[in-house]
Amino acid sequence: MSPSGQAGQRGTCESQSRALGSGQVLLCAVKSSGPKLVPFLATLCVYFVLWIPISNTSWFSALIKSLPVLSLGVFVLAHRPSRGHLPSYSHRILLGLLFSATGDAFLIWGDHGFFIHGMAAFGVAHLAYISAFGFWPLRPSLGLVFLAIGAGAYLVIYPCLTGSFIYTIGGYVLVLGVMAWRGTARALGAGYARWWLRLAAVGAWFFMVSDLILAVDRFCFPLAYSRSAIMSTYYVAQLFIALSVVGRSEGDLLWKRKH
Numbered sequence: 001m002s003p004s005g006q007a008g009q010r011g012t013c014e015s016q017s018r019a020l021g022s023g024q025v026l027l028c029a030v031k032s033s034g035p036k037l038v039p040f041l042a043t044l045c046v047y048f049v050l051w052i053p054i055s056n057t058s059w060f061s062a063l064i065k066s067l068p069v070l071s072l073g074v075f076v077l078a079h080r081p082s083r084g085h086l087p088s089y090s091h092r093i094l095l096g097l098l099f100s101a102t103g104d105a106f107l108i109w110g111d112h113g114f115f116i117h118g119m120a121a122f123g124v125a126h127l128a129y130i131s132a133f134g135f136w137p138l139r140p141s142l143g144l145v146f147l148a149i150g151a152g153a154y155l156v157i158y159p160c161l162t163g164s165f166i167y168t169i170g171g172y173v174l175v176l177g178v179m180a181w182r183g184t185a186r187a188l189g190a191g192y193a194r195w196w197l198r199l200a201a202v203g204a205w206f207f208m209v210s211d212l213i214l215a216v217d218r219f220c221f222p223l224a225y226s227r228s229a230i231m232s233t234y235y236v237a238q239l240f241i242a243l244s245v246v247g248r249s250e251g252d253l254l255w256k257r258k259h
Contacts, residue, residue: 033246036078037239043067044235054227057112062105068235069101072242079245089132090245096128100238115218116164119172126179129241133182133200137189143181150177153212160220169215176211180204183241196247203240210234 047068052061076094080086086094099121106118150173161169180201187194187201210233217226 033075033079033243036075039071039074040068040239043071047231057109062108065108066101066104069097069104069238072238073097073101075242076245087245092128092132093242093245096125096132097238097242099125099128110218116168119168123172123175126175129179129200129204130175130182133179133186133197135182137185139181139185139188142185142188143178146177146181146184149180149208150174153208153215156212157215157219160216165219169219172211176208180208194247196244199240200244203237203244206233206237206240210237 043064047064050064052064073094076090076097077086080090103118103121103125106114106121108114110118154170154173157169158166183197183204184201187197189197210230213223213226213233214230217223217230223229
């Protein structure tokens, strides 16, 4: 779709925002954003079709693994408002995606001493997501729920950990839990963007599932079809988090104009 066509679609959604319900306006915005996801879907298909063996530690395999997330970064850039300025929320989500792609590359060589580097990159990515989600509304009771979930997950894998991983995995679980807490708390807020931020919250939950499967498979015992489960939940997580920028670049404006 041409830029003028995309602008027209946005204009249609905007002009109808007074007459349509939030769900219908959301569907309208989805239709305008769908074509921008083509690079992600294409690179995702390439990854699963090639299915390069884990033993193939090459720059090519690192690129193929990272491309879907990098494509989501392109989606974020392509979804900036017509003024051309990337909103602060979108900028931080983009930063998280870039560090995630870096982590993907490091994990290709995870068995060659770079697992900790990949984990650090993903830790920074989660901090970027936390910064994007913010700390309002705080909802501390929800934080306690995710603290309990994180503690439970850590206790599951704790007997399998040795050396520095006892502490680094614990720190990573804490950061991941905070990210899921903030994403969920933000999604419970009012406004049109809530519909998109709900995707970010679900994405955070998928991230927790993906990382738990990875941790059990790597540190405790092999799981059947673990790679398929890890990568499918991981890419869904990143997709949903990236989609939340739609609510910040377009959705908030639509909601404000409705009220």
